[in-house]
Amino acid sequence: MYKITSEYIxxxxxxxxxxxxxxxxxxxxxxxxxDHSDGRRTLRLEYEAYAEMAEAKMREVGEEIREKWGIEDxxxxxxxxxxxxxxxxxxxxxxxxxxxxxxxxxSYAIDRVKQIVxxxxxxxxxxxxxxxxxxxx
Amino acid sequence: MRIIVKCFAGCKDAVGAASVAVDLPAGTTVGExxxxxxxxxxxxxxYDRSVMLAVNREYADRQSVLADGDELACIxxxxxxxxxxx
Numbered sequence: 001m002y003k004i005t006s007e008y009i010x011x012x013x014x015x016x017x018x019x020x021x022x023x024x025x026x027x028x029x030x031x032x033x034x035d036h037s038d039g040r041r042t043l044r045l046e047y048e049a050y051a052e053m054a055e056a057k058m059r060e061v062g063e064e065i066r067e068k069w070g071i072e073d074x075x076x077x078x079x080x081x082x083x084x085x086x087x088x089x090x091x092x093x094x095x096x097x098x099x100x101x102x103x104x105x106x107s108y109a110i111d112r113v114k115q116i117v118x119x120x121x122x123x124x125x126x127x128x129x130x131x132x133x134x135x136x137x
Numbered sequence: 138m139r140i141i142v143k144c145f146a147g148c149k150d151a152v153g154a155a156s157v158a159v160d161l162p163a164g165t166t167v168g169e170x171x172x173x174x175x176x177x178x179x180x181x182x183x184y185d186r187s188v189m190l191a192v193n194r195e196y197a198d199r200q201s202v203l204a205d206g207d208e209l210a211c212i213x214x215x216x217x218x219x220x221x222x223x
Contacts, residue, residue, distance in 0.1 A: 117215060134214045
């Protein structure tokens with residue numbers, strides 16, 4: 001499953017989806033909204049996506065993982081819209097028979113998402129300043 | 138020919154719209170189309186070096202030739218995912 005959503009993402013949203021009887025490990029990465037950036041306070045973030053391309057590119061990352069590790073069960077959800085501090089912006093789940101590959105693949109997944117998936121965030125600061133984050137974070 | 142240009146994040150702010158239709162001569166390349174956009178929307182000039190361009194939802198190089206009905210997307214540096222330190 002590769003999805004852009006405007007709905008709240010629960011931490012276990014992908015757990016049952018990715019877990020199958022032959023698996024022995026589920027590694028999940030949750031990216032969350034932090035209350036500061038570069039020493040300045042962040043009040044909330046607004047995420048925007050090129051949704052159709054973003055879903056295709058997340059699927060492409062999943063296919064890269066299948067080729068590199070032979071892992072079939074990868075799922076990603078990325079949220080868009082206004083997110084409050086502590087809410088999940090992205091959830092990635094990788095399920096495998098053994099844990100080592102799952103950790104590696106999950107780390108690879110978030111790095112690749114940040115490189116090729118067209119999603120942007122705008123920082124909203126307490127003084128009302130709003131700024132797109134346009135660097136590779 | 139007519140193409141649809143989709144703009145996101147700072148590019149959307151620079152253009153003042155999420156989507157614009159642009160008429161271009163046949164044979165126009167992706168790079169030439171972006172240069173046309175900069176002429177029409179000078180605030181886009183600051184993205185000339187950093188923007189990635191996509192045609193029909195796939196990253197494209199600036200030499201690619203556009204076709205009638207193509208969807209050209211202006212993609213500023215992405216910041217998807219969680220909020221890690223730089």
